[in-house]
């Protein structure tokens with residue numbers, strides 16, 4: 510629905526693979542001293558000296574992870590980078606390099622890839638990461654993007670999923686549920702558009718949640734803030750699949766249990782109003798929605814004073830002994846087991 514029908518179309522068949530990569534990456538610079546050699550040789554050369562290396566990779570497939578009928582290509586490029594950087598930050602590490610590989614069918618002209626790479630370039634600039642490699646190839650159908658992100662951290666700074674202890678506080682950055690509701694709005698407008706293609710949707714009441722879906726931001730600032738506050742998370746994970754499944758990952762890896770308090774879950778007012786409109790329960794959306802790319806971490810109780818009152822952080826619960834299990838304490842003060850299955854998993858309990 511957002512496509513410009515008048516735009517110039519240069520067929521990819523006119524460019525060889527080498528010229529295509531060269532063209533798409535010509536304005537990318539290397540800013541990190543650890544990036545010794547980037548694009549242009551057979552392989553990149555990186556040097557982290559005394560630091561540990563963190564590496565993560567993710568693949569996004571058209572029709573599975575993104576829908577180009579409402580996802581502008583520039584946003585897609587940006588989001589593909591964010592999804593990966595989020596995993597680096599979830600290790601309490603500094604992201605330094607990425608590689609990008611794409612497969613595209615001949616339905617995409619050069620201008621489409623330039624759009625995609627403009628989003629990648631913006632992400633690299635704002636998050637200070639170097640693009641040091643990648644590949645482009647053809648696909649028989651649709652688009653596929655694979656991103657690998659590298660980061661570095663001192664050994665003792667790395668936050669694993671496995672370090673939480675009973676009585677540690679469970680903390681989340683930002684607010685939850687927005688990305689899922691943004692997706693609901695976009696899917697609804699797509700259906701309206703199918704019926705009447707002249708109907709341009711007014712998404713202004715949904716700006717925040719639509720942006721949470723189309724242009725998420727990885728929480729680089731949270732890693733920097735924790736460093737500044739001298740708080741070392743005992744465990745950490747990013748929220749890609751929803752709060753409940755991430756809590757279960759932390760609990761399982763750390764061999765602890767968890768009490769999560771429903772009334773503490775941070776929700777933006779637009780999330781609450783969209784939930785009313787879509788007749789959804791806001792707690793369920795936060796627990797099962799996913800794609801928020803916030804950081805969920807545990808801290809020692811002694812560090813509470815350091816984060817208390819900070820607008821970026823909300824204490825939403827605490828860890829318990831493993832045998833106590835994982836529970837949501839509702840507003841009505843009932844205790845419900847947390848399960849990862851998602852949407853309807855609490856029904857009938």
Ligand SMILES: [Mg+2]
Nearest residue numbers: 596599747749
């Ligand atoms: Mg993750």
